[in-house]
Amino acid sequence: MSDITIGNVERAIKTTADTVLANQQYFSDLDGIAGDGDFGASLASGFRLIDADLPEIDKSSIGNMLLKISMIITKNVGGCSGPIWGTGFMRAAMLTKEKQEIGLADLEQMVGAAIEGIKARGGADLGDKTLLDSLIPIHEKLKEHAEKGSSPAVALRDAAEVAERKMEEAKALQPRRGRQSFVGERATGTPDPGMVAIACILQDWCEQFGVERTPQAKELTQRSV
Amino acid sequence: MSDITIGNVERAIKTTADTVLANQQYFSDLDGIAGDGDFGASLASGFRLIDADLPEIDKSSIGNMLLKISMIITKNVGGCSGPIWGTGFMRAAMLTKEKQEIGLADLEQMVGAAIEGIKARGGADLGDKTLLDSLIPIHEKLKEHAEKGSSPAVALRDAAEVAERKMEEAKALQPRRGRQSFVGERATGTPDPGMVAIACILQDWCEQFGVERTPQAKELTQRSV
Amino acid sequence: MRKFVNNPNDFVPEMMAGVAAANPNLLEHQPEFQLIKRKDRPVAGKVSVVQGSGSGHEPAHAMAVGPGMLDGAVQGAVFAAPPVDACYECIKQLASDAGVLVLINNYQGDRMNWDMAVEMAQAEGVNVKSFIIDDDVAVKDSSYTIGRRGVAGNFFVIKACGAAADLGKSLDEVLEVAKKVNGQVRTMGVALSSCIPPVKGTPIFDIAVDEMEVGVGIHGEPGRRRDKTKPANEILDEMFEAVSGDGPFSKGDRVAVMVNGLGGTPISELYVLYNRAARRCEEAGYTIVRNYVGEYCTSLEMAGASLTLLKLDDELEKMLDAPAEVAARIF
Amino acid sequence: MRKFVNNPNDFVPEMMAGVAAANPNLLEHQPEFQLIKRKDRPVAGKVSVVQGSGSGHEPAHAMAVGPGMLDGAVQGAVFAAPPVDACYECIKQLASDAGVLVLINNYQGDRMNWDMAVEMAQAEGVNVKSFIIDDDVAVKDSSYTIGRRGVAGNFFVIKACGAAADLGKSLDEVLEVAKKVNGQVRTMGVALSSCIPPVKGTPIFDIAVDEMEVGVGIHGEPGRRRDKTKPANEILDEMFEAVSGDGPFSKGDRVAVMVNGLGGTPISELYVLYNRAARRCEEAGYTIVRNYVGEYCTSLEMAGASLTLLKLDDELEKMLDAPAEVAARIF
Numbered sequence A, B: 001m002s003d004i005t006i007g008n009v010e011r012a013i014k015t016t017a018d019t020v021l022a023n024q025q026y027f028s029d030l031d032g033i034a035g036d037g038d039f040g041a042s043l044a045s046g047f048r049l050i051d052a053d054l055p056e057i058d059k060s061s062i063g064n065m066l067l068k069i070s071m072i073i074t075k076n077v078g079g080c081s082g083p084i085w086g087t088g089f090m091r092a093a094m095l096t097k098e099k100q101e102i103g104l105a106d107l108e109q110m111v112g113a114a115i116e117g118i119k120a121r122g123g124a125d126l127g128d129k130t131l132l133d134s135l136i137p138i139h140e141k142l143k144e145h146a147e148k149g150s151s152p153a154v155a156l157r158d159a160a161e162v163a164e165r166k167m168e169e170a171k172a173l174q175p176r177r178g179r180q181s182f183v184g185e186r187a188t189g190t191p192d193p194g195m196v197a198i199a200c201i202l203q204d205w206c207e208q209f210g211v212e213r214t215p216q217a218k219e220l221t222q223r224s225v
Numbered sequence C, D: 001m002r003k004f005v006n007n008p009n010d011f012v013p014e015m016m017a018g019v020a021a022a023n024p025n026l027l028e029h030q031p032e033f034q035l036i037k038r039k040d041r042p043v044a045g046k047v048s049v050v051q052g053s054g055s056g057h058e059p060a061h062a063m064a065v066g067p068g069m070l071d072g073a074v075q076g077a078v079f080a081a082p083p084v085d086a087c088y089e090c091i092k093q094l095a096s097d098a099g100v101l102v103l104i105n106n107y108q109g110d111r112m113n114w115d116m117a118v119e120m121a122q123a124e125g126v127n128v129k130s131f132i133i134d135d136d137v138a139v140k141d142s143s144y145t146i147g148r149r150g151v152a153g154n155f156f157v158i159k160a161c162g163a164a165a166d167l168g169k170s171l172d173e174v175l176e177v178a179k180k181v182n183g184q185v186r187t188m189g190v191a192l193s194s195c196i197p198p199v200k201g202t203p204i205f206d207i208a209v210d211e212m213e214v215g216v217g218i219h220g221e222p223g224r225r226r227d228k229t230k231p232a233n234e235i236l237d238e239m240f241e242a243v244s245g246d247g248p249f250s251k252g253d254r255v256a257v258m259v260n261g262l263g264g265t266p267i268s269e270l271y272v273l274y275n276r277a278a279r280r281c282e283e284a285g286y287t288i289v290r291n292y293v294g295e296y297c298t299s300l301e302m303a304g305a306s307l308t309l310l311k312l313d314d315e316l317e318k319m320l321d322a323p324a325e326v327a328a329r330i331f
């Protein structure tokens, strides 16, 4: 019961694709408030193929599946999102090449590895108002739960909680990396699209995996700008 | 009293310049309804110089003065208006090279000569929805009054009357020459800017020369589109 | 006003001064007449080719002055033909012993002013002839025109006459080249937006964001109809059929194709249109020998494009191939 | 949408197909990677110069492929850097024994994708180096960028590197040329309107008709400030002072000047700006050796312009003088 099967991972990926495709316009619109409005389309160009290929792709291990996901993203998604998300999935894949099942401790390490990869790739860090501002505290929360031996469901609920709260808190920040840095007044007060995407995805995972959680932020309840 | 002095002619020209300059934006806006909106600016580019030069220019005869006016227009006004107005003044000048004073009969012949010149220049004729649709009936009215021996004031009042009425009537026409031909629906129902200009000028002459006449058309009373 | 403009009345003179400043060795600008002329023209034995019209169609006309192209050009205010005097000066100053050919786009104002200027110059013994360009198939008579309008096909007439003049052909021979090109070139345009003459300060016509004017003129004159916008390929198809169906084109022909932007349409969109035009030519059995994608004859910042087809033969291919250079260049 | 577009997702592939169709002898288009390459490249002994970035900046980048310029270019979706795989293919397919130089405009997405591709190609033994262009003086860090952005100065780096590669210089020597140009070139832009990415279908930012964004980026990123519009000369003055005051320019210098349109501004307005730029250079004691007025690096149909100054020396003058030709041409 504290284990996450390859089937769970597949379902999480399928849900992620559904979230990205359903919110393509919304994510682009968010990106458009202070930037170039391509975030939704960029992510969707990868997850559309993932959605289509998922039934067929190599599922000999969690790592092999994630590696394939990473490659589809790297091949098809440009902008900042391709390298960031591709690197994240790639690093998580590296730790699970042989695994059919993982525990919370594995998941925590996968997220940690993804974060390191993303930092190295894009040069951003905590406080730069990127999706790292979600991933880093999520990682801490997962670590906490892994140490406590919590259930994946509880960890997921708390991760979604953290994603929503951090998204809210980061609004006040000035972006310092990626597409939205130096937008000055224009970006301060607006959420980071990458952080909104993370929060939406985690909320949709909650729903998919039967984890009860009621989001508060209009970014999650409304999903349109 | 039935004679028109060179001073009267000068005053008429000065008034014409005032009318053109005061209504520059209006004339361009009228032209803009179904065309390129340069009529007001084009005419003004000539009459601004006429207004400035009028005190200085050769007034040894009515013809010499009008010749100078014609040359200023030809030199400075492009588009259709330059050749049309330049030719008109030129032809009128030809008939009055030696004259210090003219009668209605002279005036009638000057307008007739101007009409012939304009027809030859631009190839338009009655019914093409150009300022000829004003000038030709005005010319007829002047002829009538010249034969009757009317006063210039009466002739002027009736000329202004004709200009206003013809302007109204021509709205229903489809333009066939110049800038507004083939505008189809867009131009039908709208007045011809050249005809509006003629009506405005004659109305302002009435006022200037103390001829009582109350215009009805909003093109004359309102002078804005 | 979304424009880089100082005093709107200075717009044309300042632009022309800029063109001359950018080509200090080649060009001279005479502000009294808004005349741009080659400093090294006229030359004995070579016909001078000149043109002039209202401003707002840049790079036509003054920016088309250069080796192998025009020898001089005058521009009036935006959308207003240049005054007679300016046309006359253009002819006089460019007159060589071989003569002057005036290329006139078919608009009432241009014709009148140039006609008077040509008469004046002829009266003084200048060997000058004029030729009327009327390549626009959209409408028969239009605003500004009796008969068809002269639009982007203008470029080909200039290019061929410029080359012919450089070859030392006589005035009558260069005139024949103009006739030939004009007889074999056809254009139609579509506008997606209006444009804003600086002095007017507001758009010259209203058009909704989802509307287009099919067969628009380069002063925003109405064309065949106002319609809802369509996918790029369908718009191109309509232009292609209008142009191809009107001209002397048949299977097996060698052609030049131009997709001309009207000023506000990015070059990326022009290549989307060209992509379809190339396909349509292939299907029609026309071999594209040369293509031209860019801005040649515009209406200020109007969003829109026109399609031009020119039927070629050996003589014209040689003329299009000939070296040429203009004020508005890339390198 | 005031655009010539079919399915918005096909916009970039169709545009690139059009570019290849317009240059059938010179260029090849590979739709899998949105790669445009010279058919006759790579060649032994010559460094290949490549570039790639998001679409929407045409004629940069794919339309700058041609003799004396780029050997190949990849483009991503509008305003999105091309994916790693496309960058990798571009490097691999253009790799000659003399090596490949990748010119990257300084945007986070471009850097990341190219960095990964360069690493991948190097791992396979390809002799490839990259160089970051950052000529925009408007802001230090910006959206998309740590450090300055790469904008229209890009053209000069391409032109000089293309010429250097044609001269048979080594990869390190061509890289030195890139460094030199980048060190001596400065740019700043001003936007008068937004632009509309086809997939988005609406403007990417709001700006009132009487407002301008001073120091705008080529993706519409904010610049130094939002302000009321001003007369053209005053806008040019501000650009001139920003650019001239930042770079290594001093009295007596020989310079190249570029007035670059952002896509929706007619060339007439660009010459009004150039007219002032020429005056300002004269007053500053700079001799303009070459000038460039037109569109080189755009933001779709954005109304706006940028000013670029490049300090010259004998070597660079020779490089700018060298023959070159690109897909987007006039004759």
Ligand SMILES: Nc1ncnc2c1ncn2[C@@H]1O[C@H](COP(=O)(O)OP(=O)(O)O)[C@@H](O)[C@H]1O
Pocket (backbone or CB within 6 Å): A031, A036, A038, A039, A040, A042, A043, A078, A079, A080, A081, A082, A084, A118, A121, A122, A123, A124, A129, A130, A131, A132, A177, A178, A179, A180, A192, A193, A194, A195, D079, D080, D081, D108, D109, D144
């Ligand atoms: N250097 C970076 N590190 C981590 N995340 C980043 C970085 N740069 C951007 N991002 C994330 O990517 C999102 C934007 O993605 P996208 O719109 O695809 O990129 P682009 O900036 O190229 O348009 C941002 O909201 C941010 O969360």
Ligand SMILES: Nc1ncnc2c1ncn2[C@@H]1O[C@H](COP(=O)(O)OP(=O)(O)O)[C@@H](O)[C@H]1O
Pocket (backbone or CB within 6 Å): B031, B036, B038, B039, B040, B042, B043, B078, B079, B080, B081, B082, B084, B118, B121, B122, B123, B124, B129, B130, B131, B132, B177, B178, B179, B180, B192, B193, B194, B195, C079, C080, C081, C108, C109, C144
């Ligand atoms: N051939 C012509 N004969 C007489 N009047 C004409 C002719 N063509 C145009 N006009 C007059 O000129 C007016 C338009 O002038 P203007 O706007 O200066 O010319 P353009 O058509 O060159 O823009 C019309 O309203 C009409 O009255």
Ligand SMILES: [Mg+2]
Pocket (backbone or CB within 6 Å): A031, A035, A036, A037, A038, A039, A079, A179
């Ligand atoms: Mg983005």
Ligand SMILES: [Mg+2]
Pocket (backbone or CB within 6 Å): B031, B035, B036, B037, B038, B039, B079, B179
């Ligand atoms: Mg007009």
Ligand SMILES: [Mg+2]
Pocket (backbone or CB within 6 Å): B036, B038, B079, B080, B179, C054, C079, C080, C081, C109
């Ligand atoms: Mg006009």
Ligand SMILES: [Mg+2]
Pocket (backbone or CB within 6 Å): A036, A038, A079, A080, A179, D054, D079, D080, D081, D109
């Ligand atoms: Mg982007």
